[in-house]
Amino acid sequence: MAGKLWGVFASGFRELVKPQWVRIVDELKLSGGLPVPELQRRLGGSYMGIKDQCEALRKRGYVETWRVPRQKIGRPEIMYRLTEKADGLFPEAGAISLQLLDAARQVFGDTAPERLLLQHFQQLRDRWQPRLAKARSMVEKATLLSSLREKEGCFGRCKYDPEQGFRIEEFHHPLHEVFKSYPNAIQFELRVMEELLGSKVVRREIAGGRGGPSRVDYEVATLGVRET
Numbered sequence: 001m002a003g004k005l006w007g008v009f010a011s012g013f014r015e016l017v018k019p020q021w022v023r024i025v026d027e028l029k030l031s032g033g034l035p036v037p038e039l040q041r042r043l044g045g046s047y048m049g050i051k052d053q054c055e056a057l058r059k060r061g062y063v064e065t066w067r068v069p070r071q072k073i074g075r076p077e078i079m080y081r082l083t084e085k086a087d088g089l090f091p092e093a094g095a096i097s098l099q100l101l102d103a104a105r106q107v108f109g110d111t112a113p114e115r116l117l118l119q120h121f122q123q124l125r126d127r128w129q130p131r132l133a134k135a136r137s138m139v140e141k142a143t144l145l146s147s148l149r150e151k152e153g154c155f156g157r158c159k160y161d162p163e164q165g166f167r168i169e170e171f172h173h174p175l176h177e178v179f180k181s182y183p184n185a186i187q188f189e190l191r192v193m194e195e196l197l198g199s200k201v202v203r204r205e206i207a208g209g210r211g212g213p214s215r216v217d218y219e220v221a222t223l224g225v226r227e228t
Contacts, residue, residue, distance in 0.1 A: 020045075020053050025082065025089060028063065029155060029171055032213040033081035054080045062086045091153035091174045098181060117178070117185040124152070125192045132196050141197055142166060142220050156215075168218040193218060 023043050027034060034042075040050045057063045057080075064083050067076035101113035128148050135141035143158050146168045150156070153174035160166045173179070179186050186203070194201050200221035208214035 018053070020049075021057060024050070024053055024057065024080075025062065025086060028080060028082050029086075029090075029213070030157060032208065033066075033079045035077050035079050039080070062089075090155060090172045092177065097175070097178050101178070101182065113182055114184055114188075117182060118188045121185075121188045121192045125196055128196060138197065138199065138220065138222055139166060142168065145193065145196055164217075164219065166220050168220075170216045170218065171213055173216070190218075 020043070024039060027039060027042055036047060036051045036054060039054070040047050043050065054063060058065065062083060062085055063080045065078050065080055068079055069076050101116065104112040104116055128145070131148065132141050132144055135144055139160075146154075146156060146158050149168075149170075153172075154170055155172035156168055156170035158166070159169050175185070190201060190203050197220060202217075202219040202221060204217045204219065206215045206217055
């Protein structure tokens with residue numbers, strides 16, 4: 001997972017960002033919150049080194065702490081999680097894109113916004129198709145697709161388990177606000193993903209809670225997904 005946020009920052013600032021901060025933000029984004037011992041297990045390094053980095057991020061307003069009662073005897077466990085300020089680390093196309101789409105509707109008619117969104121995803125498909133054509137397996141192809149989506153501002157990971165098969169878990173999408181106003185665009189994107197993979201893809205929205213943050217799962221049918 002290291003370095004996933006590098007694409008979020010403008011290239012001129014990349015050298016100014018501490019890699020360990022990026023890795024911590026990655027893990028907290030994916031998990032919804034973790035204690036220092038678990039961050040240490042995932043990232044390596046010393047306990048105090050991880051704690052110091054978390055505290056540095058807390059002082060800058062990007063993370064906060066809360067206490068979770070232990071199941072067994074002992075003091076509550078201190079957890080770190082991202083704050084609203086950290087949302088700015090992840091690209092959003094919402095406000096400007098919505099204004100442009102609304103302007104297109106006023107000038108070219110009610111169907112113009114969705115035509116533009118469809119064209120956007122088709123252009124991504126045409127750009128990515130040659131890359132995915134070189135993949136030697138479906139897993140490699142789906143993993144590459146996830147990587148290409150990250151370069152467009154998405155944030156996620158590929159995961160496999162025997163119960164649910166192979167899936168792309170996505171925790172951030174730059175068009176999230178656009179999808180709220182133009183929900184048909186979700187199907188445009190899903191159709192393009194299926195064309196690129198040559199497989200049915202099942203999209204599931206997973207609500208956040210104690211088990212972690214909200215996310216969207218894209219389950220690849222030919223790699224073991226159980227359809228319902």
